[in-house]
Amino acid sequence: xxxxxxxxxxxxxxxxxxxxxxxxxxxxxxLGEAYSKSMVNIASEESNKKYVAPPAQFNRLKSAKSGxxxxxxTYVDFPEEARQAFEYAVSIWEGLIASAxxxxxxxxxxxxxDNILALGRPATFYMNFESTPLADVYYPVALAExxxxxxxxxxxxxxxxxxxxxxxxxxxxxGNAPETRYDFIxxxxxxxxxxxxxxxxxxxxxxxxxxxxxxxxxxxYDYYIFNEGNQxxxxxxxxxxxxxxxxxxxxxEKLKFFQPAYADEMNNPIGWxxxxxxxxxxxxxxxLTTGNGLMGTFALKGQAIHSPGNEVLEILxxxxxxxxxxxxxxxxxxxxxxxxxxxxxxxLSNIQLNNPVVSFVYSTDNFQTSDSITLQVxxxxxxxxxxxxxxxxxGEVEYYLKLTTESGKIFKLPLSAPSKKFSLQIGPDxxxxxxxxxxEKIVNANSAGLHLSAVAKDNMGIKSVKVEYKLNGTFQxxxxxxxxxxxxxxxEIGLSYEILKTGTLEYRLVAEDKSNIGNKRILPSSGFxxxxxxxxxxxxxxxxxxFEYGAGDFVTADFSISxxxxxxxxxxxxxxxxxxxxxxxxxxxxxxxxxxxxxLPENGVMRFDEVVLVExxxxxxxxxxxxxxxxxxxxxxxxxxxxxxxxTPGYDSGVSSDWAYLFESSTINNKSQAVGNQGMFLKKTIKxxxxxxxSPGDIVIFRFRLASDKSVSGWxxxxxNLEIKKSTTTNADIMVQNKLKAYPNPFDNQIFIEYxxxxxxxxxxxxxxxxxxxxxxxxEATDVSGEMKKVLELNSIDSGFYLLKISDGSSKVFSKxxxxx
Numbered sequence: 001x002x003x004x005x006x007x008x009x010x011x012x013x014x015x016x017x018x019x020x021x022x023x024x025x026x027x028x029x030x031l032g033e034a035y036s037k038s039m040v041n042i043a044s045e046e047s048n049k050k051y052v053a054p055p056a057q058f059n060r061l062k063s064a065k066s067g068x069x070x071x072x073x074t075y076v077d078f079p080e081e082a083r084q085a086f087e088y089a090v091s092i093w094e095g096l097i098a099s100a101x102x103x104x105x106x107x108x109x110x111x112x113x114d115n116i117l118a119l120g121r122p123a124t125f126y127m128n129f130e131s132t133p134l135a136d137v138y139y140p141v142a143l144a145e146x147x148x149x150x151x152x153x154x155x156x157x158x159x160x161x162x163x164x165x166x167x168x169x170x171x172x173x174x175g176n177a178p179e180t181r182y183d184f185i186x187x188x189x190x191x192x193x194x195x196x197x198x199x200x201x202x203x204x205x206x207x208x209x210x211x212x213x214x215x216x217x218x219x220x221y222d223y224y225i226f227n228e229g230n231q232x233x234x235x236x237x238x239x240x241x242x243x244x245x246x247x248x249x250x251x252x253e254k255l256k257f258f259q260p261a262y263a264d265e266m267n268n269p270i271g272w273x274x275x276x277x278x279x280x281x282x283x284x285x286x287x288l289t290t291g292n293g294l295m296g297t298f299a300l301k302g303q304a305i306h307s308p309g310n311e312v313l314e315i316l317x318x319x320x321x322x323x324x325x326x327x328x329x330x331x332x333x334x335x336x337x338x339x340x341x342x343x344x345x346x347x348l349s350n351i352q353l354n355n356p357v358v359s360f361v362y363s364t365d366n367f368q369t370s371d372s373i374t375l376q377v378x379x380x381x382x383x384x385x386x387x388x389x390x391x392x393x394x395g396e397v398e399y400y401l402k403l404t405t406e407s408g409k410i411f412k413l414p415l416s417a418p419s420k421k422f423s424l425q426i427g428p429d430x431x432x433x434x435x436x437x438x439x440e441k442i443v444n445a446n447s448a449g450l451h452l453s454a455v456a457k458d459n460m461g462i463k464s465v466k467v468e469y470k471l472n473g474t475f476q477x478x479x480x481x482x483x484x485x486x487x488x489x490x491x492e493i494g495l496s497y498e499i500l501k502t503g504t505l506e507y508r509l510v511a512e513d514k515s516n517i518g519n520k521r522i523l524p525s526s527g528f529x530x531x532x533x534x535x536x537x538x539x540x541x542x543x544x545x546x547f548e549y550g551a552g553d554f555v556t557a558d559f560s561i562s563x564x565x566x567x568x569x570x571x572x573x574x575x576x577x578x579x580x581x582x583x584x585x586x587x588x589x590x591x592x593x594x595x596x597x598x599x600l601p602e603n604g605v606m607r608f609d610e611v612v613l614v615e616x617x618x619x620x621x622x623x624x625x626x627x628x629x630x631x632x633x634x635x636x637x638x639x640x641x642x643x644x645x646x647x648t649p650g651y652d653s654g655v656s657s658d659w660a661y662l663f664e665s666s667t668i669n670n671k672s673q674a675v676g677n678q679g680m681f682l683k684k685t686i687k688x689x690x691x692x693x694x695s696p697g698d699i700v701i702f703r704f705r706l707a708s709d710k711s712v713s714g715w716x717x718x719x720x721n722l723e724i725k726k727s728t729t730t731n732a733d734i735m736v737q738n739k740l741k742a743y744p745n746p747f748d749n750q751i752f753i754e755y756x757x758x759x760x761x762x763x764x765x766x767x768x769x770x771x772x773x774x775x776x777x778x779x780e781a782t783d784v785s786g787e788m789k790k791v792l793e794l795n796s797i798d799s800g801f802y803l804l805k806i807s808d809g810s811s812k813v814f815s816k817x818x819x820x821x
Contacts, residue, residue, distance in 0.1 A: 032126065032127040032128050032138075032215065032584065033124055033125065033126055033127075034124070034125045034127075034138055034201070034213040034214065034215065034217075035124055035125070035213075036121055036122065036125065036199050036200060036201055036212070036213075036219070037121065037212070037281065037282060038119035038120060038121040038160070038162070038194075038282060039119065039120055039121060039191075039194040039198065039199055039282050039283075039286045039287070040116050040118075040119055040281075040282035040283060041116065041117045041118040041119070041120075041187055041190055041191065041297075041299050042115055042116065042117070042283065042297055042298045042299065043115055043116065043117045043164075043167055043182065043298075043299055044298040044299060044300050044301075045301075046298075046300050046301070047179035047180075047300055047301040047302045047303075048300040048301075048302055048303045049179055049302040049303070050300075050302070050303045050304065050305075051175035051176065051177075051304045051306075052175075052304070052305045052306055052307050052309075053175065053306055053307065054092050054306045054307050055092075055095075055096070055307045055308075069093075069094050069097050069098050069099045069102075069103065070094065070099075070102040070103070071090045071093060071094050071102065071103045071104075071105060071192075072102050072103070072104050072105070073086060073087070073090060073104075073105045073106075073107055074104070074105070074106050074107070074157070075107050075109070076106070076107065076108040076109065076110075077108065077109040077110065077165075078107065078109045079109065081171040082109065082163070082169070082171060082184060084171065084173075085171040085172075085173065085184045085185050085188065086107060086184075086188050088173050088185055089185045089188035089189050089192065089306075090105075090188075090192075092185075092189060092306065092307075093189065093192055093196075096308065096313065097146075097196065097316070097321050098146075098321075099142070099145065099146035100146070100149055101142075101145040101146060101148075101149065101150060101151050102151075103142045103145075103158050103159065103196075104156070104157045104158045104159070105157060105158065105159045105160075105161060105192070105195065106123070106157035106159070106160050106161070107161045107162075107163065108160075108161070108162045108163070109163055109165050110162060110163075110164075110165055111164065111165055111166055112162050112163075112164050116164060117163070117164050117167055117182055117187055117299050118161065118162060118163045118164065118187045118188075118190070118191050119160075119161070119162040119191070119282075120159065120160065120161045120162075120190070120191030120192065120193075120194035120195050120199075121159070121160055121194055121195060121199050122140035122141055122142065122158065122159060122160075122194075122195050122197075122199055123141055123153070123156060123157045123158050123159060123160055123195075124141050124153065124156075125138035125139060125140055125141065125144075125219060126138065126139055126141060126144040126152060127139065127215075127217065128584075129144050129147075129148055129152065132144070132147065133147065133320060133323070133325060134220065134223060136215075136217055137217065137218055137219070137220050137223050138200070138201070138213070138217060138218065138219045138220065139219070139220050139319075139320065140158075140195065140196065140197050140199060140219070140220075141153055141158045142158040142159060142195060142196055143196065143197055143220070143319060143320050143321065145158065146320070146321065147320055147323070147325075158195065159191075159192060159194075159195030159196070160195070161188070161191040161192070161195065163184075163187065163188075163191075167182055168180060168181045168182065169181060169182055169183075169184045169187075170182065170183050170184060170304075171184050173185065175304035175306055176304070177301070177302050177303065177304045178301075178302060179301050179302035180301060180302075181301060181302070182299050182300075182301055183302075183303060183304040183305075185304065185306055186294065186299065186303065186304055186305045186306065187299060189294055189305070189306065189308060190294055190295065190299075193294065193295060193308065193312060193316070194286065196316060196319075196321065197220065197221055197315070197316055197319040197320075197321070198221060198286050198287075198295060198312075198315070199219060199221060199286055200218060200219030200220075200221045200222040200285070200286065201213045201217070201218060201219055201222060202218075202222055202225075202233075202250060202284070202285045203281075204246075204247050204250045204251065204279035204284070205247075205279075206247075206279065207244065207247060208242040208243060208244060208246070208247050209239075209241065209242060209243060209244075209245075209246030209247035209248075209249065209250045210241045210242035210243075210246065211241055214615065214629065214670065214711045214712045215670070215711050216241055216669070216670060218234040220319050220320065221257075221286070221315075221319060222234050222285075224257050224258060224315075224318060224319075225255055225256070225257060225273065225285065226255070226256055226257075226258055226269070227249050227252065227254060227255055227256075228252075228254040228255075228256070233246065233249055233250075233255070242668070242669075247279075249275075250275060250279060250284065250285065251275060251276065251277050251278065251279055251284075252275055252277075253275050253276065253277060254272075254275065255272070255273045255275040255285070256269035256270075256271065256272050256273060257269060257270050257271050257272075257273055257288075257315055257318075258270060270311055270314045270315050270318065271288045271289075271311040271314075271315060272288065272289045273285055273286075273287065273288060273289065274286075274287040274288060274289050274296075274297050283297050288311060288312075293305065293309050293311065293312070294307070294308050294309055294312055295308075295311075295312055322351050323349065323351070324347065324348070324349040324351065324353070324403055324411040325347070325348045325349065326345050326346070326347060326348075326401050326403070326411075326413040327345060327346030327347070327348055327382075328345045328346070328401060328413060330422050331343070331399075331422065331424050332459065332460055332461055333424060333425040333426070333429060333459040333460045334426060334460065335426070335427060335428055335429055335460075335515060335516055337390070337392040337393060337394045337426055337427070338390055338392065339389070339390065339391060339392060340387040340388060340389055340390060341387065341388040341390050342385065342386075342387050342388075343360060343375075343385065343386060343387075343388060344375075344383055344384065344385040345358065345360075345375065345383070345384055345385075345401060346381075346382050346383050346384075347382050347383075347384060347403060348382060353403075353405060354405075354406045355406055356403050356404065356405055356406070357374060357403070357404045358374070358375045358377075358384040358401070358402070358403050359372045359373065359374055359375065359401070359402045359403075359404070360372060360373050360375055360386060360388060360399060360401060361399060361400050361401070361402055361417075361418070362388060362397055362398065362399035363397070363398050363399070363418075364393060364395060364396065364397055364398075366398065367398060367418045367421070370418075372402075373386050373387070373388060373389075374386070390426070393426060394426050394427040395425075395426060395427060396423060396424070396425055396426075397423070397424040397425075397426065398418075398421045398422065398423050398424075399421060399422050399423075399424065400412055400413060400414060400417035400418060400421045400422060401413040401417075402417070425459060428515075428516070428517075429459065429460055429513070429515035429516075429517075429519065430515075430517070430519060431458075431459060431513075431519060432458075432511075432513065432519040432520055432521040433456050433457060433458035433462055433511040433512070433513050433519065433520075433521045434456070434457050434458070434521065435454055435455070435456045435465075435509060435511045435521045435523050436454060436455040436456075436582035436583040437452075437453070437454040437455075437509055437523050437582055438453075438581055438582050438583075438586060438587075438588045438589075439529045440452060440529070440531060441529070441530075441531060441532055441557030441558070441591075442531065442532045442533075442534055442555055442557050442591055442593060443495070443500065443505060443531050443532070443533055443534065444533075444534045444640055444641035444642060445497055445500040445501050445533055445534060445535045445640075446497050446500075446639075446640050446641070446642060447495055447500070447641075447642065448494070448495060448496075449492040449493055449494050449495050450492065450493045450495060450505070450507075450531065451490070451491075451492045452467055452479075452481065452490070452491060452492070452493065452507070452509075453481075453488060453489065453490045453586065454481065454488075454489050454490075454509055454511070454523075455487050455488055455489075455582070455583040456487060456489055456511040456521075457487050458511075458513040458514070458519075459513075460513050460514045460515050461513065461514040462483075462487075462489075462511060462512070462513060462514070463512045463513055463514045463518065464480060464511070464512050465480070465481040465489040465509065465510070465511045465512075466478040466479065466480050466481065466509070466510045466511075466512075467479040467480075467481065467491065467493060467507050467508070467509060467510075468507065468508050468509075468510055469493055469505065469506060469507035469508075469528075470504075470505070470506045470507070470528065471499055471503055471504070471505060472499070472503040472504055473504065478510075479491050479492070479493050479494075488585075493507065500533050501533075501535060503533065504530075504533070505530075505531040505533060506528035506529065506530050506531065507528055507529055507531065508522055508523060508524060508527075508528045508529060509522065509523040510522050511523075532555045532556070532557065534555050534593055534595070534641055535595075536595060536596070536597050536640055536641075536701060537595045537596050537597075538596070539596070539597040539598065539599050539699050540596050540597070540598055540599070541598070541599050541601065541725065542598070542601075542723075542724055542725035543594070543596055543598055543722070543723070543724040543725070544721075544722065544723045544724070545721075545722050546569070546570075546720060546721050546816075546817070547561050547569070547570040547571055547572055547719075547720060547722075548569055548570050548803065551570075552595075553594060553595055553596060554572070554592050554593060554594055554595060555592075555593050555595060556591065556592045556593070557589070557590060557591045557592075558574055558575045558578070558579065558590035558591070558706075559572060559573065559574055559575075559590060559591065559592035559704070560572075560573060560574075560575075561573075564576070564676075564718070566675065566676065566677035566678060567676075567677065567678050567718070567720075567801065568678055568801030568802065568803060568817035568818070568819065569801070569803045569817050571718050571719060571720045572592055572704070572718070572719040572720070572722070573716065573717065573718040573719070574590045574706050574716035574717045574718075575590065575716065576675075576715050576716050577671060577672075577713045577714055577715060577716065578590055578614070578630075578706055578708055578713055578714065578715075578716040578717075579708060579713070580708050580709065580710050580711065580712075580713050581708055581709050581710040582710075583710060584709075584710050587707040587708060587709060588707070588708045588709075589705055589706070589707055589708075590705065590706040590708065590716075590717075591703055591704065591705045591706075592703065592704045592719075593641070593701065593702075593703040593704075594701065594702045594703065597640075597699045597700060597701050598699070598700055598701075598702065598724050598725070599697065599698075599699050600688055600689055600694055600695070600696050600697065600698045600699075600700055600725075601696060601725050602689070602696045603687070603689065603696075604687075604688040604689055604696070604724070604725045605685055605686065605687055605688060605724075605725065606634070606647070606684075606685070606686040606688055606702070606722075606723070606724045607683065607684065607685050607686075607721075607722075607723045608683075608684050608719050608720065608721055608722040608723065609681040609682070609683055609684070609719070609720045609721050610681065610682060610684050610717065610718060610719050610720075611659070611676040611677075611680045611681055611682070611717070611718040612632055612651070612652060612653055612655065612656070612659055612717055613653055613659060613662065613663050613672065613674050613675075613676055613714045613715040613716060613717075614630040614631065614632060614652045614653055614663070614706060614708075614714055614716065614717065615629045615630040615652060615653070615663070615672070615709075615711075615712040615713070615714060616629070616652050616653045616654040616660050616663060616664065617629045617630075617631070617652055617654065623649050623650030623651065623652075624650075628650065628652070629652070629709055629711075629712065630652060630706070630707060630708050630709055630712070630714075631650035631651060631652050631706075631707050632650065632651060632652065632704070632705070632706045632707075632717050633646055633647075633648070633649075633650040633651070633704075633705050633707070634646070634647045634648065634686060634702065634703070634704055634705075635647060635702070635703050635705060636688075636692065636694060636700040636701065636702050636703075637700065637701045637703075638694065638698050638699060638700055638701075640701060641701055641703075644703070645692065645693050645694070646692075647686050647688065647692050647694075647702075648686055650707070653714075656682060658680070659680070662674040663714055667712065667714075670711055670712045670713065671712070671713050671714065672712070672713070672714035672715065674714060674715055675715055676715050676716075676718050678801060678817070678819065681718075681720065688700075688724075702724070704717070704719060720817070741753065741754040741755070741816075742804055742816045742818050745816075745818050745819060746818075746819035746820065746821045747794070747818065747819070747820060747821065748820070748821055749793065749794060749795035750791055750792065750793060750794065750795075751791075751792050751794060751804075751818060752789065752790070752791055752792075753766075753789070753790050753791075753792060753804070753806075754787070754788070754789050754790075755787070755788060755806050763780050763781060763782045764780070764781050764806055764807065765778070765780055765805075765806070765807045766778065766779050766780070766781060766790070766792070766804075766805075766806050767804075767805050767807075768792070768794065768797070768802050768803070768804050768805075768818070769802065769803050769805070770800070770801075770802055770803075776797045776802065777792065777794060777797065794820060797820060798820070799820050799821055800819070800820060801817065801818075801819055802817070802818050802819070802820065803816070803817055803818070804816045804817075804818050
């Protein structure tokens, strides 16, 4: 292409002060988090008298600028001699890795079972953090902190290590382990390596291979695993997950870790990984096949390996412990062809770079042919710039960045270029923006506004995101949302009680891009989102419903009161499956809000039956932590819904081992196939004035909320027999307390019933109906004096769910769901 200096276009990437930068310019700044299982170090009964001394130079991966790293260890029940050996191993790693952020290790001395010398893993993994080199790839927290240049999990460990207190250890520093003992320093170096990056999420159940986390995504170590045929196992376009094909690869004995920085990478992998024909949890994939190296699966007596070795260090280098990063935002499309395109990129590195060559490689024919220019360094900076000769070309330009060191090592952005590369479109744009939004479906009548947020992206950039809305069917002045973070727009529609108390509210989002014709995306694609307006009814002193009546007692969003297969009669339930959030960093809320405020009594309680099939969070985390994932919660408000307070901490399927097992064991492709039924109900009791912030006499509105994140979904939440306080028989209450007992339930042919609360009555009606409401049994009892016991003979009806009702012939109805075996 020829240069023409009559017209230029300048597109400079914004430079940031960071160690690295994400290749996704339009990412949402989030900290996606996941846990892995511990890797195991197996105790072999074999011996191999061998000593490998610490490396002569500990700065193999050290930054010349940052000096040695700092590793801090918290010991639990460690004997003194083990601590001294551990500190020696730590000093070896401190000389080999470099990070401005101290690495925190929690080391525990305990009985960890037969055949296992030690366990190790990262405390957690993060993806899409600020400065992540690879999008949607999990990094162990110690590495993530190094790349981000800051402590991501303050006060928490980065690495967990567990060491057996039952095996014979050698704690000496000289490497002279006898053939009857295991060298402790070797084990410590091994487990720390797992915490630094030799870990991930590959999992095999004997039939299918998959990634064992909620997002079905790889760790950075997983990302580099290839088969003998040079296919990347983490590439879902090649190996779907879960799949039999991935299972076959994970147990093929022919997997390798390779570094894409060299031209002959495929033929010269860094190391062959341990992939036995039968999958072994904690062993497969995350060890090397190198005979007696540090990261072999088995620990031998008498063997002291006090140096990680070149393979291990090269792997850690590729994972990011030795890194060159490009400070670069993907170029936006533009419409007017130009002669030249000015580009700039910053280069950040923690390895010594002497006169690196930075190139911009580009193609207009899908890299059948390509051109490149060498970017020139700007004196005194780490920035490189140049002019790409476009010669008024119109169409698609694909490109990537490449840095070549004096020694010939190559770093690319994207990492696997040119198989993956960036794309720039020059010419007229007809593609509308993409918009993600979680609709707001309930607003309280006394609210001053309705807060809305959305994620809007476009290949040319976003010009505006507006909210067009109608009050009582009349269009109002649009509300313009403001850009608050990367691609996140927020704003508030101003409202008033006078408008909302008897009105209707509808809205839609309109996002417009910066193209000449102003492409627009409208959500929803047709019509408007309808917002339910909540107006509280007259306060009551108690409330009860079995949801057979009073569907209008609630205002709902993605909840319904209806019959569901597998349940007897009506229940309050979420959508099945429940929806996920439209974007990260915000929950999608499904809600059911009781219209009747309740005047709280002394020692008031709320009781209901429930089935909770929502994604379980990670063990040991609070519902306010990101790792809790989805949750359900009951909340109360004393200001008619302006502010809400939890009655109990949020919870999920994890509160019942049966629910949790059912949910997790049937999860396929981020969706649990588990389905709730009547037999899964458990009773929930909440004390309304104990540790809730509420007091007797408070007038409280209650709501039930399921908060869903962007990943895993499932059947949802079901509620029945909701009782607040003890219902009375006054007209001010919604329904009298249920004093009907039916047992046994389920029953065979007979069911015993006891009921009370009618006072002296001439007669009452007893009926049993099926789920369609058709009576299958009825009788009339006379001369009722307040309480009665009775046996119903129901041998003639089929097995299934039924509704037992007792009525005084006017307004009072007691009901109970019963099951015939």
